[in-house]
């Protein structure tokens with residue numbers, strides 16, 4: 693099995709979205725631990741607060757729901773990398789994203805279309821705008837999907853569909869990239885202890901941390917998969933079982949079962 697510290701050695705620069713909390717923040721922390729020479733660019737609205745001084749981190753304030761904001765920030769990132777880390781392979785981590793629970797179109801249509809913008813459109817646009825750089829220097833694209841990608845997810849219908857997009861898009865992109873010096877990896881975490889559930893509208897403490905994976909465990913599984921040049925990883929055996937069941941069951945049956953589970957364990961816990 694590839695070791696963790698192998699994964700980041702091949703890169704000189706990392707571009708990450710959503711490094712201000714949760715999985716993205718853990719990823720930047722791991723960058724500092726395993727390869728302090730990395731130049732890291734973070735794109736999110738909030739500034740990551742922990743890392744200055746520990747590694748070469750530059751924060752680019754960016755609302756990924758705004759296409760105009762993304763276009764200009766990509767130019768700034770490219771100019772920054774040209775100055776600070778002009779050579780070597782580049783890792784792009786498309787991590788920013790959010791969910792929402794409730795009956796469609798709760799909480800409201802604008803929130804759901806913003807979700808599609810951040811979880812889907814921004815992933816396609818950022819990757820597309822950076823593809824010339826990635827191909828010129830070589831690199832990898834890591835896309836954070838979810839176990840929600842493997843079956844229709846009632847009561848979070850839009851979120852699950854955005855993650856199904858990310859999973860299928862990432863796997864297809866990896867096939868297109870065969871023979872190039874860029875590869876793509878789709879990561880499908882299950883419940884992970886972050887701000888995700890509170891921001892998705894659940895009451896505080898609805899998803900016990902004890903039943904969730906830690907961000908560090910998700911990132912370590914991601915880095916092992918990256919070092920192993922895999923195209924898909926589902927961190928954790930419980931999530932692997934759920935993903936296998938969700939993808940092998942007939943779609944209508946999977947939708948029915950998921951609706952029962954999500955109604956019982958999530959919908960009842962939506963903060964009113």
Ligand SMILES: NC(=O)c1ccc[n+]([C@@H]2O[C@H](COP(=O)([O-])OP(=O)(O)OC[C@H]3O[C@@H](n4cnc5c(N)ncnc54)[C@H](OP(=O)(O)O)[C@@H]3O)[C@@H](O)[C@H]2O)c1
Nearest residue numbers: 710712713714715737738756788789838883884886887888
């Ligand atoms: N936690 C889970 O159980 C779980 C499970 C499966 C998949 N995931 C996925 O993992 C990824 C990371 O989520 P997390 O669990 O770490 O949740 P989190 O702690 O809420 O972090 C979400 C990140 O996304 C960024 N983001 C949200 N909207 C943005 C916008 N408009 N522009 C730029 N950045 C934005 C946030 O940054 P700002 O607010 O600073 O902009 C934040 O850094 C998401 O794609 C999520 O769907 C999470």
